[in-house]
Amino acid sequence: MHKSWRIKYHLYRLFWVGVDFLFPPICGGCAKKGVRWCEDCQKSIVLIPEPKCDICGLPQLKNEICSSCQKTPPSYKALRSWVVFEGPIRNALHQMKYRQDLGLGDSLAAEMLAYTKQLNWHIDMVVPVPLGKKRLQERGYNQVGLFARPLALAKEWKYVPRALKRVRETISQVGLLADERKNNVRSAFVANHKKVAGKTVLVIDDVSTTGATLNSCAKALGNGGAHEVYALSLARALPHHGLKTV
Numbered sequence: 001m002h003k004s005w006r007i008k009y010h011l012y013r014l015f016w017v018g019v020d021f022l023f024p025p026i027c028g029g030c031a032k033k034g035v036r037w038c039e040d041c042q043k044s045i046v047l048i049p050e051p052k053c054d055i056c057g058l059p060q061l062k063n064e065i066c067s068s069c070q071k072t073p074p075s076y077k078a079l080r081s082w083v084v085f086e087g088p089i090r091n092a093l094h095q096m097k098y099r100q101d102l103g104l105g106d107s108l109a110a111e112m113l114a115y116t117k118q119l120n121w122h123i124d125m126v127v128p129v130p131l132g133k134k135r136l137q138e139r140g141y142n143q144v145g146l147f148a149r150p151l152a153l154a155k156e157w158k159y160v161p162r163a164l165k166r167v168r169e170t171i172s173q174v175g176l177l178a179d180e181r182k183n184n185v186r187s188a189f190v191a192n193h194k195k196v197a198g199k200t201v202l203v204i205d206d207v208s209t210t211g212a213t214l215n216s217c218a219k220a221l222g223n224g225g226a227h228e229v230y231a232l233s234l235a236r237a238l239p240h241h242g243l244k245t246v
Contacts, residue, residue, distance in 0.1 A: 008153055009150070009153045009154050012106070012150055012153060013106060013110070013150070025101075025103060025104075027041055027088075028041075028088075028091060028092035028095040028096070028101055028104040028107075028108075029041030029044070029087070029088025029089065029091050029092045030088055030091070036101075036103055036104050036106075036107040037092065037104065037107035037108060037111065041088035041089075041092070042111060044087055044088050045083045045084075045087070045088065045089055045111075046083060046084040046086065046087070047082070047083055047084070047115075048080075048081050048082070048083065048084060048236055048238075050063070051063040051064075053065060053066035053068075053069055054069075054078065055069040055073070055074060055076075055077075055078055055079065056068065056069050056074060056079050056211055057078065057079045057080045057081060057236070058236075058238070058239070059238065074211065074215045074218065075215050075216075075218035075219035075221075075222050075229065076203070076214060076215060076218035076229045076230060076231040077228050077229060077230055078121075078230055078231070079208065079211055079214060079230075079231040079232070079233070080119060080230075080231075080232055080233075081208055081232070081233045081234070081235060081236030082112050082115045082116075082232075082233070082234050082235065083234070083235050083236070084235065084236060084237075084238060085207050085235035085236055085237040085238075089234075089235050090235070092104060092108065093143075093206050093207060093234065093235060096108075096143045096146055096147075096206070097139075097143045097206065100140075100141075102141065102146055104146070105143070105145075105146025105147035105148075105149075105150065106146070106147070106150045108147045108234060109147040109148075109149075109150040109151040109154065110150070110154075112147065112151060112234060113151065113154050113155070116151065116155060116232070117155075119232075121200075121202065121230050122200060123155070123157045123200055123201070123202045123230065124157075124158065124199040124200045124201065125157060125158040125159070125160045125163065125195075125196070125199050125200075125201055125202070126148055126151070126152040126157045126158065126159050126160065126201075126202045126203075126204060127160055127161065127163045127164045127196075127201055127202070127203050127204070127217070127221070128142055128144035128145045128148045128149075128161055128164075128203075128204050128205075129144055129164075129203060129204065129205040129213055129214065129217055130142065130161070130164055130165055130166045130189070131166060132166045132168075132169040132170065133166075133169075134169055135169075142161070143206055144204055144205055144206050145161060147206075147234060148204040151204075157202065160195055162192065162195070163191060163192050163195040163196050163201070163221075164189055164190075164191050164192070164196075164203070164217060164220060164221060165189065165190050165191075165192070166188055166189055167187075167188065167189065167190045168187065168188045170184050170185055170188050173185070173209065173212070173213065178210045178212070181209070181210050181212040181213070182210075182212045182215075182216075184212070185212055185213050185216040186216060187216075188216055189216055189217050189219075189220035190220055190224070191220045191221045191223065191224025191225075191226065192224065193224045193225050196221055196224045196225055196226045197224065197225035197226070198225065198226075198227050199226055199227055200226070200227050200228045200229075200230070201221050201226045201228070201229050201230070202229075202230045202231070202232055203217045203218060203221065203229060203230070203231050203232075204231075204232050204233070204234075205217075205231075205232075205233045205234075206233065206234050206235065207233055207234070207235045207236070207237060208231075208233035208235075208236050208237070209236075209237040211231070214231040214233065215231075217229075217231075218231055
């Protein structure tokens, strides 16, 4: 890591250390006092099983392109997810999203860092999946940015949240079937051509289920002139979880 990036990253982390000193946190996964993300919760996470599809990243019998991606290739070059969306990680993401646990994102990004290094992707810029104006006003922040920003800083990737805009309000994807999810986010995003043209872009979300949202974002980035688009989510809801609650 270049010195300037290293200093910025350590200052960012020190800021949250100071916040935790003044306002002792609780674990986002289990509510244990005094820590944002405890060792027990760290040990309990489940990585996405191997082998997986080379493109969409879903587990299957071989490391090859699955039949779904062969039939309808996604707009992203590859989608990967750090862990399975269950247990403490599910609790932690709900804490970030609905209970304003802003510092938890830094802890999760630090845990996720080793995984992103294994991907060996050469990224020019990071873009979080944007919220619509209404939801952003209600929540006051984009929960994806809470871990995407420190992750980008640690990886020396440029973080450009305004490179992608949600131009149409959508309903929550929770409970929608696969085709309904695709229709819900179709043409919901537009990329800033001046920012993404010729760039290799990584678009990040907190949870991916069918990949519809990330695919819609990737398509918008491609239409905006991006050279290549990769997709990453902190967690992945696998097929056995069903679609009613994720």
